[in-house]
Amino acid sequence: MDGTNDGSPPSKLHTRLRLWEFPDxxxxxPIDGLADLLLSVSRSNGTMNLVExxxxxxxxxxxxxxxxxVIGVLKLAVGSYFLVITDRDCVGSYLGHAIFKVTGLKVLPCNNALNTTSAEQKKMESEFSELLDAAERTIxxxxxxxxxxxxxxxxxxxxGDEYKSLPLWRQAEPRFLWNSYLLEPLIENxxxxxxxxVIQGFQNINxxxxxxxxNVTLIARRCTRRIGTRMWRRGADAEGYAANFVETEQIMQSKGFTASYVQVRGSMPFLWEQIVDLTYKPSFDIVRQEEAxxxxxxxxxxxQKKYGAVLAVDLVNTGGGEGRLRERYAKSIEPIxxxxxxxxxxxxxxxxGHIHFERLSQLYEQIKDYLKKHRYFLINDKGEKIEEQTGTVRTNCIDCLDRTNVTQSMIGRKILESQLQRIEVLGVNDTISNHPAFDTNYKVLWANHGDAISIQYSGTPALKGDFVRYGKRTTQGIVNDLRNALARYYLNNFVDGTKQGG
Structure with missing residues (x-):
C-alpha cells in the first residue's frame, strides 16, 4: 500500500472512499489523493486484494x-462482514487534530457462497440494521x-518521532482500542x-x-478487558483486570497552554460477583477470598507501571453487603x-445522601495533599513541558458509575481550577463556580461523560445519588462489544438476551 500522490507517508489514513457494490x-x-490502488473485497468469502x-x-x-x-471485519461461521462508516460528525479536536463521532454504520455481508435464502438473508440484514441503529445511538x-x-x-x-511515524493502529494502546479484534483481518493484509x-467516549465544551x-475535553478510554454489563461483570479476574475500568482524561486548552489530568475508575479489584436474581439489589459474594x-x-x-503513584478512593457503604466488600478491599490492600x-x-x-454533593469537600480535604504532590501535565505554546503528572486517583463504588462520576468530577474541577490559576485565567482564589455559564457547561460535560460510560455498562444513563440501577440487558451486547452481540445473534442468544431485558 505504498502508492501516494502527494508525498504523504504510506501510513496516512484514508479519509474518504467511494464504495462500489458490484455483484461479486x-x-x-480512495478519493482523498492518498493512493492510486483500490481495495477489492470478495462478496463470496471476504478475501481482500489491491487492484489498479x-x-x-x-x-x-x-x-x-x-x-x-472501515471499522473492521467481523469473521463468523456464516461469513465475513465489513463494518464501514457512512456518516461522521466532527465533534471537536484533540491537540489540534479533528475528532469525529461515528453517526452512521453499514454492514457489508461477504457470504454469497453460502446460498442463504432471500428470506433468511432479509431477516439477518434486518437484525443487523436494528443492531447498528441502536449502536449509533448509544455506543x-x-x-x-x-x-x-x-x-x-x-x-x-x-x-519519540520514530514511534509517531508508525501507523496509527501500531501506536494504539491495545487496552483502549475498541475495534482491535475487528481490525485483525486488515492487519493480516x-x-x-x-x-x-476507534475508542468509546469523547465530550468537549468551549x-x-x-x-x-x-476549551475543556473529556476522553473516556474504556478498557476492552473484562467487559460486560453490570451485575454480570463485577470485580477483577485472576489476571487483575477490573470490570468497568475506564481511564478518563480531562484536557484544558487556553492561552496557548495545554493541560491534562488522568484519573481512572474500576470495580473493586479482587474476585467477587453479584448473584443475579429478581431482587432489587442482588447480594454480593466474595469468591476465593484467599486470592484477594x-x-x-x-x-x-x-x-503503578502505567500511572505512577495510586490513590484508591473507595465510596461504598459501610454497612450491609457493600460493607463486607469494603472490609475485604481494605484488608487486601493493607500489605501494599x-x-x-x-x-x-x-x-x-x-x-x-441524595443531594448534598457539596459535602464531598470533606473527601477533598483528605486527598488534597496527594493531588498537589502529584500535579498534572502542562505544556506551553512551544510544546515545552512545565508540569508532569506523577500519580493518579482510582475511584470505585459498586458500579463505578454514579457516585464515582460525581467524585471524579469534583477532583477534575479542583485540578482544572489549579491549572487555570497557574496560567492566570483565574485569579489566585477564584473558582469555576464564580463563572456561572462556565460552571453550568462544566457540570453538563461531566454529566454527559457519566451517562456515556453508564449506558455502555448498564444500558441506562447515570443517575446521581444512591439509586442503583437494575441493569437492562436489552442493549448489553450493543453497548459493550458489537462483535459479541452479532455473534450472539447467530447463536440465537442475542434475541434471548433482549427478551430478558424487562
Missing amino acids: CYIFE ALPLRESSTPKVQIVYG GLHFSYDINLTLSAQRLHEL KLNQYLLP AEVGSEKV PRVLERHFHDL LSEDVRYVHFDFHRVC
Whole structure:
C-alpha cells in the first residue's frame, strides 16, 4: 500500500472512499489523493486484494456511496462482514487534530457462497440494521485520522518521532482500542491506510472565563478487558483486570497552554460477583477470598507501571453487603500500602445522601495533599513541558458509575481550577463556580461523560445519588462489544438476551 500522490507517508489514513457494490465484490476507491490502488473485497468469502482499476461490467449498474472509513471485519461461521462508516460528525479536536463521532454504520455481508435464502438473508440484514441503529445511538464511537486517541497527552508527549511515524493502529494502546479484534483481518493484509483505531467516549465544551477562551475535553478510554454489563461483570479476574475500568482524561486548552489530568475508575479489584436474581439489589459474594491480596497486588502493580503513584478512593457503604466488600478491599490492600499506594474510604451515601454533593469537600480535604504532590501535565505554546503528572486517583463504588462520576468530577474541577490559576485565567482564589455559564457547561460535560460510560455498562444513563440501577440487558451486547452481540445473534442468544431485558 505504498502508492501516494502527494508525498504523504504510506501510513496516512484514508479519509474518504467511494464504495462500489458490484455483484461479486465491493470496491473501495480512495478519493482523498492518498493512493492510486483500490481495495477489492470478495462478496463470496471476504478475501481482500489491491487492484489498479474498477472492474469492467457492462450489464449491471453498481450502487455507489461515499464512506469515511472501515471499522473492521467481523469473521463468523456464516461469513465475513465489513463494518464501514457512512456518516461522521466532527465533534471537536484533540491537540489540534479533528475528532469525529461515528453517526452512521453499514454492514457489508461477504457470504454469497453460502446460498442463504432471500428470506433468511432479509431477516439477518434486518437484525443487523436494528443492531447498528441502536449502536449509533448509544455506543459513542469516536476516531481521528491523524492522532492516537488511545494515549493521554502526557504519554503522547513522551513518545519519540520514530514511534509517531508508525501507523496509527501500531501506536494504539491495545487496552483502549475498541475495534482491535475487528481490525485483525486488515492487519493480516497489511492495509495500513484502512486501519482506523476507534475508542468509546469523547465530550468537549468551549467556554469563556472573563475575556479568555477555555476549551475543556473529556476522553473516556474504556478498557476492552473484562467487559460486560453490570451485575454480570463485577470485580477483577485472576489476571487483575477490573470490570468497568475506564481511564478518563480531562484536557484544558487556553492561552496557548495545554493541560491534562488522568484519573481512572474500576470495580473493586479482587474476585467477587453479584448473584443475579429478581431482587432489587442482588447480594454480593466474595469468591476465593484467599486470592484477594494476590489479585489486588497484580492490579495495583499494573496501575503503578502505567500511572505512577495510586490513590484508591473507595465510596461504598459501610454497612450491609457493600460493607463486607469494603472490609475485604481494605484488608487486601493493607500489605501494599506505601508512599505510592494509598487507600481512602469515604461513605458517599452516609455523608452526601441524595443531594448534598457539596459535602464531598470533606473527601477533598483528605486527598488534597496527594493531588498537589502529584500535579498534572502542562505544556506551553512551544510544546515545552512545565508540569508532569506523577500519580493518579482510582475511584470505585459498586458500579463505578454514579457516585464515582460525581467524585471524579469534583477532583477534575479542583485540578482544572489549579491549572487555570497557574496560567492566570483565574485569579489566585477564584473558582469555576464564580463563572456561572462556565460552571453550568462544566457540570453538563461531566454529566454527559457519566451517562456515556453508564449506558455502555448498564444500558441506562447515570443517575446521581444512591439509586442503583437494575441493569437492562436489552442493549448489553450493543453497548459493550458489537462483535459479541452479532455473534450472539447467530447463536440465537442475542434475541434471548433482549427478551430478558424487562
